[in-house]
Amino acid sequence: MKNYSFCFFAFLILASCNTKTKEESNASEETSRSIEVFPEPVFTTSEANKLIELPLHCVETEYPNKLGQVIGSDDDLDSPSNLHPIFYGCFDWHSAVHGYWSMATLLQEFPEMDKAEEVKAILKKNITKEYVALELEYFQKKLNKSYERTYGWAWLLKLAETLHNWDDPMARELEVNLKPLTDHIVENYKEFLPKLVYPIRVGEHANTGFGLSFAYDYAIATNELELQELIAQRAKDFYLNDKECPIVWEPSGYDFLSPCLEELDIMRRILSKSELESWIQSFLPQLKESSFHLPVGEVSDRTDGKLVHLDGLNFSRAWVFYGLANQYPAYIHLKNLANEHIAYSYPNLVGDSYEGGHWLGSFAVYALKAK
Numbered sequence: 001m002k003n004y005s006f007c008f009f010a011f012l013i014l015a016s017c018n019t020k021t022k023e024e025s026n027a028s029e030e031t032s033r034s035i036e037v038f039p040e041p042v043f044t045t046s047e048a049n050k051l052i053e054l055p056l057h058c059v060e061t062e063y064p065n066k067l068g069q070v071i072g073s074d075d076d077l078d079s080p081s082n083l084h085p086i087f088y089g090c091f092d093w094h095s096a097v098h099g100y101w102s103m104a105t106l107l108q109e110f111p112e113m114d115k116a117e118e119v120k121a122i123l124k125k126n127i128t129k130e131y132v133a134l135e136l137e138y139f140q141k142k143l144n145k146s147y148e149r150t151y152g153w154a155w156l157l158k159l160a161e162t163l164h165n166w167d168d169p170m171a172r173e174l175e176v177n178l179k180p181l182t183d184h185i186v187e188n189y190k191e192f193l194p195k196l197v198y199p200i201r202v203g204e205h206a207n208t209g210f211g212l213s214f215a216y217d218y219a220i221a222t223n224e225l226e227l228q229e230l231i232a233q234r235a236k237d238f239y240l241n242d243k244e245c246p247i248v249w250e251p252s253g254y255d256f257l258s259p260c261l262e263e264l265d266i267m268r269r270i271l272s273k274s275e276l277e278s279w280i281q282s283f284l285p286q287l288k289e290s291s292f293h294l295p296v297g298e299v300s301d302r303t304d305g306k307l308v309h310l311d312g313l314n315f316s317r318a319w320v321f322y323g324l325a326n327q328y329p330a331y332i333h334l335k336n337l338a339n340e341h342i343a344y345s346y347p348n349l350v351g352d353s354y355e356g357g358h359w360l361g362s363f364a365v366y367a368l369k370a371k
Contacts, residue, residue, distance in 0.1 A: 035291065038339035041346060043368040048110040050350045054361030055099035056115065058090035059122065061358075066092045070143045083138060085131040090358040094152035094205070098362035100127070101159040104174075105365055108166045120170065127174045136181045139188075149192065150211030153185045155362075157218035164221055186227055189215055193230055199238035201263075203255025203313070208238065209262030210316075216269050232270040239263050243282045251297045256312030256363070260284060261320040268324055276328075287324075290333045296344040308356040311348065314341040315363035319370040326370075335371070342367055 065080045065088070080088040087096035103119045110116075138144055148156075160182040163175040199208035212231050219227035245260035264284065268276055286292050294317070297310035321338035325331045342364075349356075349364055 035293075035336070036340070038336055038343050040335070040339055040371060041342045041368060043109075043371070045110045045113055047368070048106045048113045049115070051361055051365055052103065052106050052113060052115055052119065053350065054357050055090070055102040056118065056122075058358045059096055059099045059103070059126075061089045064091060068092060069147070072141075072143045076143075085134050086126045087135065094148055094155055095359040095362075097152060097155040097159055098359065101155060101162060102362045102365050104159065104162050104166065104171070105369065108162065108168070108171070109369070123174060124170065127177050129177050132177050132181050136184055139181070139184055149188070149206075150208070150215070151205035153188060154211045154214035156182065156185050158214045161214075161218040161221045164218075186218075186224065189227060190230060193234045196234070199263075201259045203250070203252050203257050203259055204309070207257045207259065207262050209235075209259075209264075209266045210257050213262070213266045213269060216266065231266075235266045235270050239267055240279065245283050247284060247294065251310060251313050254306045254309045255297065256309040257316050258313060258320070261317055265320045265323060268327060273328065287331060287334065292333070292337070294337060296341050299345075299348075302348060302356055305356075308360070311345040311356060311360055312363045314345040315360070315367040318342050318367040322367070322370040338367075338371065 062080050067080060067083070069076065069083070071077065084093055084096070087093050087100070090096040090099045100123070103123060106113060107116055107119050107123075113119075139147060160175065160178055163171045163178065196208070200206045201208070212235055215227065216231045216235075218224065219231065242263065245263065247258070247260040250258055250260065260283075264280070264287075267279060267283075271279060280287060297313040297317075299308055299310045302308045302311070318338035318341040321331075321334040321341075325334045325338070345360075346364060349360055
């Protein structure tokens with residue numbers, strides 16, 4: 001009787017295991033079937049003709065404006081265009097900078113676009129030695145030591161990098177004109193980074209990973225070895241021992257950057273393939289799974305200047321996913337996830353309210369270039 005009982009229970013256990021295996025297999029197949037495939041976004045002259053309208057609409061639009069400045073005396077009270085003769089539009093300084101980056105980038109990529117001559121005229125009229133000297137003067141004031149640290153700094157270096165890499169006589173002239181301000185920003189990084197004890201892990205402007213990534217790209221493009229080495233060392237100091245980033249907590253309500261993914265974006269730049277593989281295994285191991293999914297950031301009101309940040313998040317997530325997938329084929333599945341994020345936010349971009357249009361175009365262009 002004991003033997004029969006034993007055999008009966010063994011049979012039940014075996015049947016249960018087989019059933020579980022079938023259920024898990026069916027679930028896995030269902031998950032595989034349920035992954036929606038999103039087409040790769042197009043980046044053509046036609047799209048450039050639409051996208052260029054966004055920076056053209058704002059780079060010379062002075063108001064509304066958020067100066068974000070520290071006032072030392074009545075002498076500091078002036079109009080945006082007097083304080084910042086180049087970067088006075090697009091609501092704030094950093095948005096004006098990446099508005100100019102968008103114009104330079106779209107002109108470089110699509111010289112045949114409809115408003116190419118208008119863009120050239122604005123670039124040549126405004127990025128002059130005289131105006132750059134006045135922009136630099138603002139940064140050199142003691143009260144402005146931390147002005148636009150490090151988000152605006154990063155975009156200024158991205159603009160300088162683009163001009164440097166653009167094989168065009170006008171670009172050479174603009175690069176030379178901008179160089180005094182560029183050099184000042186580089187020195188700001190060199191002074192600030194050694195003093196930063198802890199990285200800033202937020203989803204907005206102050207995010208350290210973002211600030212390091214764009215600056216590192218500039219340092220590589222211009223062979224600025226001291227800046228390269230400093231950024232690589234500080235990124236390792238900040239992030240090398242990080243584990244299990246809680247990406248499921250993201251996004252916060254106003255994020256336009258992903259704290260986890262911005263950290264990944266700088267680490268993929270500075271680590272070797274084997275080092276990065278080991279680091280990701282501890283930091284975000286789920287990225288390697290072909291079924292990995294991250295829901296898009298949903299925007300409830302695109303007329304709200306803060307809530308529309310989440311469209312920016314979708315674009316910045318996309319460029320991180322594209323960057324990793326293009327660098328390492330093991331992560332090629334992340335391209336579809338990037339496509340999904342762009343598919344959600346891109347259709348709402350052109351014709352958007354000024355609350356998003358003054359800056360989101362740059363995020364979209366950067367994501368499309370990264371694909």
